[in-house]
Amino acid sequence: MTDLSNIRIVLVEPLYSGNVGSISRAMANMGVRELFLVAPQIVDGWEEGERLACHAYDLLKKRREVATLTEAIDDCVAVVGTTARLGLYRQHVRTPHESAPELICLAGQGKVALLFGREDKGLFNEEIGVCTHLMRVPTANDYVSLNLAQAVMVCCYELFLALGSYEPPQEKSDLAPAGHRNQMMKMWRQLLLEIGFMEQDKADHMMQGVQRIFARGALTVDDVHILMGMARQADWAAKQRKITS
Amino acid sequence: MTDLSNIRIVLVEPLYSGNVGSISRAMANMGVRELFLVAPQIVDGWEEGERLACHAYDLLKKRREVATLTEAIDDCVAVVGTTARLGLYRQHVRTPHESAPELICLAGQGKVALLFGREDKGLFNEEIGVCTHLMRVPTANDYVSLNLAQAVMVCCYELFLALGSYEPPQEKSDLAPAGHRNQMMKMWRQLLLEIGFMEQDKADHMMQGVQRIFARGALTVDDVHILMGMARQADWAAKQRKITS
Numbered sequence: 001m002t003d004l005s006n007i008r009i010v011l012v013e014p015l016y017s018g019n020v021g022s023i024s025r026a027m028a029n030m031g032v033r034e035l036f037l038v039a040p041q042i043v044d045g046w047e048e049g050e051r052l053a054c055h056a057y058d059l060l061k062k063r064r065e066v067a068t069l070t071e072a073i074d075d076c077v078a079v080v081g082t083t084a085r086l087g088l089y090r091q092h093v094r095t096p097h098e099s100a101p102e103l104i105c106l107a108g109q110g111k112v113a114l115l116f117g118r119e120d121k122g123l124f125n126e127e128i129g130v131c132t133h134l135m136r137v138p139t140a141n142d143y144v145s146l147n148l149a150q151a152v153m154v155c156c157y158e159l160f161l162a163l164g165s166y167e168p169p170q171e172k173s174d175l176a177p178a179g180h181r182n183q184m185m186k187m188w189r190q191l192l193l194e195i196g197f198m199e200q201d202k203a204d205h206m207m208q209g210v211q212r213i214f215a216r217g218a219l220t221v222d223d224v225h226i227l228m229g230m231a232r233q234a235d236w237a238a239k240q241r242k243i244t245s
Numbered sequence: 246m247t248d249l250s251n252i253r254i255v256l257v258e259p260l261y262s263g264n265v266g267s268i269s270r271a272m273a274n275m276g277v278r279e280l281f282l283v284a285p286q287i288v289d290g291w292e293e294g295e296r297l298a299c300h301a302y303d304l305l306k307k308r309r310e311v312a313t314l315t316e317a318i319d320d321c322v323a324v325v326g327t328t329a330r331l332g333l334y335r336q337h338v339r340t341p342h343e344s345a346p347e348l349i350c351l352a353g354q355g356k357v358a359l360l361f362g363r364e365d366k367g368l369f370n371e372e373i374g375v376c377t378h379l380m381r382v383p384t385a386n387d388y389v390s391l392n393l394a395q396a397v398m399v400c401c402y403e404l405f406l407a408l409g410s411y412e413p414p415q416e417k418s419d420l421a422p423a424g425h426r427n428q429m430m431k432m433w434r435q436l437l438l439e440i441g442f443m444e445q446d447k448a449d450h451m452m453q454g455v456q457r458i459f460a461r462g463a464l465t466v467d468d469v470h471i472l473m474g475m476a477r478q479a480d481w482a483a484k485q486r487k488i489t490s
Contacts, residue, residue: 022392022395025388025391025392025395026391026392028385028387028388029384029385029389029390029391029395030384030385031384031387052392054390054392055388055390056388097406137274137402138405138406139274139275139276139405140274140275140276142273142276143270143273143274143301144274145274145299145300146270146274147267147271147297147299149395150267150270150271150274150394150395150398153395153398153399154398154399154402157382160383160384160385161383191479192475194482195478195479195481195482196478196482197474197475197478197479206471209467209468209471210471210475212468213459213464213468213471213472214458219458223454223457223458226451226454226458227458229442230437230455233437233440233441233442234436234440234442234479234482234483236440237439237440237441237479237482237483238479238482238483238485240483
């Protein structure tokens with residue numbers, strides 16, 4: 001990696017155009033070029049956003065607007081959720097400084113999406129659930145909630161700094177894109193229901209725990225094939241029981 | 246130094262209250278409390294500033310406004326000028342990351358002022374002239390000029406990191422010791438043989454792939470329990486087939 005062209009900033013349901021404009025400028029300052037908005041809920045028109053984008057007006061204009069999160073991340077080899085909170089399912093949070101070298105490395109193999117949630121509510125648990133990495137900007141204890149544009153700046157800044165320390169990846173197999181990984185998680189969900197590991201009403205909760213384990217490290221295409229094969233075979237074995245009984 | 250109470254942010258003739266508000270919030274996020282404005286030239290009233298300060302409204306209200314730069318820095322043991330430009334008088338510029346440890350050290354001995362210039366013109370040469378240190382936020386070449394509030398954020402963020410007060414979130418569940426993990430891998434080996442995912446003579450090879458996936462990240466005790474539970478349940482479901490058939 002010699003640049004950040006594979007880094008994608010994804011804003012989920014942003015409310016204020018001013019933030020989107022400031023983010024465009026921050027991205028341009030740090031050499032990040034791809035901006036996706038998922039179901040934007042802009043309440044104040046685009047005037048403020050265009051003003052604050054300043055000389056990054058082009059980047060702002062070239063933003064992609066999509067209806068669902070899936071469309072924004074399906075081709076990504078890593079999906080990085082940002083959160084101001086700690087707590088359940090958010091234990092594996094690292095700082096941007098800690099995460100940046102690995103993310104630069106991953107960006108050498110494909111698109112890396114950085115997800116930022118709504119100004120008022122952040123990312124929902126099901127959105128956190130599709131993330132392969134979680135990041136939190138460290139703050140003083142008195143006031144932990146960063147302005148959206150400031151959070152994007154800190155993350156882009158750390159990626160920009162980390163560009164220097166890139167080392168080529170060692171995996172032989174390509175990294176699996178989000179769509180492939182999600183397909184795998186669906187197979188596991190079906191299996192775990194089938195074998196009675198979890199009940200339907202606990203499935204969402206339990207799958208977040210499973211997701212957390214499988215998604216902690218980067219999964220290669222080979223990894224995903226192994227995990228799919230295991231799920232398929234166990235599912236088959238469990239179903240034989242019903243057929244033969 | 247255990248906090249950033251000796252760090253002072255000094256804005257020289259700022260124009261937009263929105264920036265001052267955003268700066269107040271960024272300062273509060275990073276635990277910096279002292280804000281000085283030198284001869285502020287606010288053109289847009291304070292409404293926007295108060296809105297963007299958000300929960301840092303108190304910090305914004307407690308800002309000191311002074312007529313001259315001298316009043317803002319006279320009691321400081323170090324005066325750090327920030328600049329987007331390189332050039333005459335600006336050769337000794339370092340990045341915030343490089344400067345932060347020394348500035349934290351100096352702040353142990355007295356007030357340290359960080360000077361930020363006008364939104365449109367930055368700091369003048371005579372203002373740069375009174376600085377003991379110079380700092381520049383590294384940027385991509387295409388767009389080197391940061392928004393004022395973003396520049397303050399990056400500098401405060403680096404000071405906060407250098408303070409070392411931040412402690413990364415701890416896993417709530419302890420990391421699983423090797424013995425526990427190995428016990429889990431034995432259960433998976435048995436399961437994968439049982440369900441016919443692999444033959445005995447390929448088991449060693451295949452288990453290395455499985456091991457690689459599960460062992461990539463640190464596994465907590467909770468993770469190991471989940472993975473054991475899955476293996477146990479799938480094994481049970483597969484065995485039912487034999488019993489019932």
